[in-house]
Amino acid sequence: MTKVLCSIRDLSVAYPTPTGAQHALKSVSLDIIAGEKLAIIGESGSGKSTLSLALTGLLARQAMVDGVMSWPGLGSAPRAGRDIGIVFQDPGSSLNPVLTIGDQVGEGARRHLGLGRKAARDKAIELLSRVRIPQPEKAAGAYPHQFSGGQQQRIAIAAAIAAGPAVLIADEATSALDTIVQAEIAALLEDLVTNGDMTLIFVTHDIGLAASLADRIAVFRTAELVECGDARSVVNAPRADYTRQLLATHIDLHSPRLVGAADVR
Ligand SMILES: Nc1ncnc2c1ncn2[C@@H]1O[C@H](COP(=O)(O)OP(=O)(O)OP(=O)(O)O)[C@@H](O)[C@H]1O
Numbered sequence: 001m002t003k004v005l006c007s008i009r010d011l012s013v014a015y016p017t018p019t020g021a022q023h024a025l026k027s028v029s030l031d032i033i034a035g036e037k038l039a040i041i042g043e044s045g046s047g048k049s050t051l052s053l054a055l056t057g058l059l060a061r062q063a064m065v066d067g068v069m070s071w072p073g074l075g076s077a078p079r080a081g082r083d084i085g086i087v088f089q090d091p092g093s094s095l096n097p098v099l100t101i102g103d104q105v106g107e108g109a110r111r112h113l114g115l116g117r118k119a120a121r122d123k124a125i126e127l128l129s130r131v132r133i134p135q136p137e138k139a140a141g142a143y144p145h146q147f148s149g150g151q152q153q154r155i156a157i158a159a160a161i162a163a164g165p166a167v168l169i170a171d172e173a174t175s176a177l178d179t180i181v182q183a184e185i186a187a188l189l190e191d192l193v194t195n196g197d198m199t200l201i202f203v204t205h206d207i208g209l210a211a212s213l214a215d216r217i218a219v220f221r222t223a224e225l226v227e228c229g230d231a232r233s234v235v236n237a238p239r240a241d242y243t244r245q246l247l248a249t250h251i252d253l254h255s256p257r258l259v260g261a262a263d264v265r
């Protein structure tokens with residue numbers, strides 16, 4: 001049975017600009033199902049990050065918000081860091097260069113789960129091993145610059161899931177990485193969700209990556225949700241012209257991956 005984790009109805013978000021309010025989301029309605037992997041795709045500026053921030057409760061102060069967002073699956077709005085974790089494109093911006101990664105990963109567990117120093121460190125080591133950082137005990141004492149970009153992103157993911165959130169949002173979390181590392185991070189996210197009873201919201205430009213990872217795909221264009229459905233149907237039988245265009249562009253660029261991932265014939 002499907003359980004609705006979050007129900008979004010007629011959500012609009014606008015930002016003030018010198019020429020008046022500009023919509024980043026326009027009357028978006030969407031249900032997020034508990035335990036699903038939902039990909040949010042669309043071109044730059046379509047509102048994907050605005051939706052991530054609205055879900056996390058981290059919208060900019062000047063954002064004007066209308067509509068309803070309810071969390072029947074949680075009972076109340078999620079607390080950022082506790083019930084909902086988020087990782088961004090650039091792990092450098094979420095990791096503090098002067099703190100050991102053990103301290104950073106353990107921080108969420110200390111703050112939200114009330115663990116003491118020693119327990120938080122043990123938890124950090126467990127999480128680092130879960131995101132497959134080699135030699136996690138040793139790694140816990142090291143600083144971010146001692147790791148590659150892909151490893152830093154794994155560390156940021158470990159920190160985001162430290163408090164055991166129900167939802168993890170990965171906002172272009174793989175975009176800055178090369179293709180192989182990108183695929184590894186996507187596989188890690190998939191594994192964490194499958195084995196961790198978590199809902200994954202995966203924001204990307206890349207319909208191929210969305211098709212290979214997600215159960216459902218929501219397609220955004222200029223602040224509007226143009227279609228949302230089962231990943232296979234969105235890829236094999238898109239309803240919106242815009243989705244067809246995205247697929248056509250993708251097939252030009254990377255047809256083998258998309259074909260392999262989604263059985264497009
Ligand atoms: N804090 C802000 N203040 C003003 N305008 C903003 C703010 N954040 C986003 N916008 C505007 O809202 C629109 C949607 O932005 P958003 O970041 O949600 O898009 P996106 O789909 O995530 O794009 P990208 O793929 O480039 O990350 C854009 O026109 C953007 O310029």
Ligand code: NI
Nearest residue numbers: 048049050172
């Ligand atoms: Ni974005």
